[in-house]
Amino acid sequence: MAVLPLLIYPDERLKQVAIPVVQFDGTLQAFIKDLEETMSAGPGGVGIAAPQVGQFQRIAIVDVSGARRPVPNNGRLLLINPKILAEEGEVKGREGCMSVPDYTGNVIRAERIRLKAQDDQGQWREYQCEGFEARAVLHEIDHLDGLLFLDRLVSRRNDLFRRKNYQSTDKPA
Amino acid sequence: MNNWFMLTLVGNDRPGIVAHISAALYDAGCNLGEASMMRLGGNFTIMLMVKYEGKAKALGDVIEPVADSMGLHYHVDHIKAHLHQHLLPDVRITVYGADRSGIVAKVSGALTEAGLHILDLESDVAGSEDKPIYIMHIEGHASEGIEALRSALEIVATEGVEVSLSPIETMMG
Numbered sequence: 001m002a003v004l005p006l007l008i009y010p011d012e013r014l015k016q017v018a019i020p021v022v023q024f025d026g027t028l029q030a031f032i033k034d035l036e037e038t039m040s041a042g043p044g045g046v047g048i049a050a051p052q053v054g055q056f057q058r059i060a061i062v063d064v065s066g067a068r069r070p071v072p073n074n075g076r077l078l079l080i081n082p083k084i085l086a087e088e089g090e091v092k093g094r095e096g097c098m099s100v101p102d103y104t105g106n107v108i109r110a111e112r113i114r115l116k117a118q119d120d121q122g123q124w125r126e127y128q129c130e131g132f133e134a135r136a137v138l139h140e141i142d143h144l145d146g147l148l149f150l151d152r153l154v155s156r157r158n159d160l161f162r163r164k165n166y167q168s169t170d171k172p173a
Numbered sequence: 174m175n176n177w178f179m180l181t182l183v184g185n186d187r188p189g190i191v192a193h194i195s196a197a198l199y200d201a202g203c204n205l206g207e208a209s210m211m212r213l214g215g216n217f218t219i220m221l222m223v224k225y226e227g228k229a230k231a232l233g234d235v236i237e238p239v240a241d242s243m244g245l246h247y248h249v250d251h252i253k254a255h256l257h258q259h260l261l262p263d264v265r266i267t268v269y270g271a272d273r274s275g276i277v278a279k280v281s282g283a284l285t286e287a288g289l290h291i292l293d294l295e296s297d298v299a300g301s302e303d304k305p306i307y308i309m310h311i312e313g314h315a316s317e318g319i320e321a322l323r324s325a326l327e328i329v330a331t332e333g334v335e336v337s338l339s340p341i342e343t344m345m346g
Contacts, residue, residue: 042345043345044343044345045345045346046344046345046346047344047345047346048346049346062346067342068342069340069342071342093342093344094262094341094342094343094344095343095344095345095346096261096343096344096345096346097345097346098345098346101257102257102259103259104259104261104343132342132344135344136344136346139344139346140346143346149346
């Protein structure tokens with residue numbers, strides 16, 4: 001097991017589109033262990049994608065079960081060749097990225113998603129995610145497509161009356 | 174040696190202010206850091222970190238001709254500053270209501286007592302001329318927790334302003 005070095009933007013390789021995983025073998029499983037260790041080593045990291053460590057394959061890990069404030073979650077999600085099947089709603093939230101130190105910004109993401117992905121044996125599984133976890137999954141899938149949250153920033157100003165944002169982030173009345 | 178200056182510029186808004194000022198600074202060999210620039214009440218305002226290898230007076234000489242030509246007042250301060258000093262906000266507060274004097278003092282006073290460190294504040298007066306409304310957006314760090322702020326705001330909210338508070342959960346992926 002090893003903590004892998006992270007690519008840091010403006011490293012152009014972060015803009016590269018990753019290729020699907022076809023070989024589900026010991027090499028893959030060893031890499032997944034390293035990727036997970038790298039995610040845990042980052043401060044507050046709840047997700048990581050293979051391109052962040054220079055491996056341009058469609059592999060991501062998301063685990064929001066240890067988030068500072070408890071949120072609905074599926075535990076540790078290993079997402080190989082993930083495909084979004086459905087998206088619903090939209091909500092603004094704050095994101096940062098281990099590959100973009102010292103900056104956080106607001107991004108609009110789907111509120112609920114349904115997706116399928118392969119596990120480390122190549123089996124397809126289906127997941128439903130909402131809120132913070134859905135945000136993490138979408139952020140990591142973006143990495144597989146060469147996109148950073150910087151590509152999706154929205155202004156902090158003039159968004160007071162966005163009703164959806166209101167409902168999802170406010171304490172229920 | 175620390176060569177950061179805070180350059181402040183204020184004057185009647187017109188197109189081209191940013192382009193002219195930044196060109197003059199670039200030509201003089203300056204580097205720009207973090208900035209806040211916005212139109213406030215028909216004025217354009219700039220607070221800009223400038224790195225310059227000379228004295229404040231010399232930087233003033235760089236700015237003066239272009240500021241004069243655009244009808245801007247300027248001010249230069251040598252500052253103790255560094256980049257990469259961002260603090261992560263963990264709470265967002267929005268306040269709005271019929272405009273009247275004392276809203277900011279009341280709200281910020283209550284929040285400060287409850288442990289808020291304001292990192293970013295934007296406010297607007299909107300609505301119609303005869304019935305103006307005041308809208309304020311704060312992002313900050315709740316040093317005594319978010320519940321303390323919530324309790325403090327409940328008292329303010331009974332005085333005719335709408336206040337909402339939501340945690341900012343930064344998704345680090």
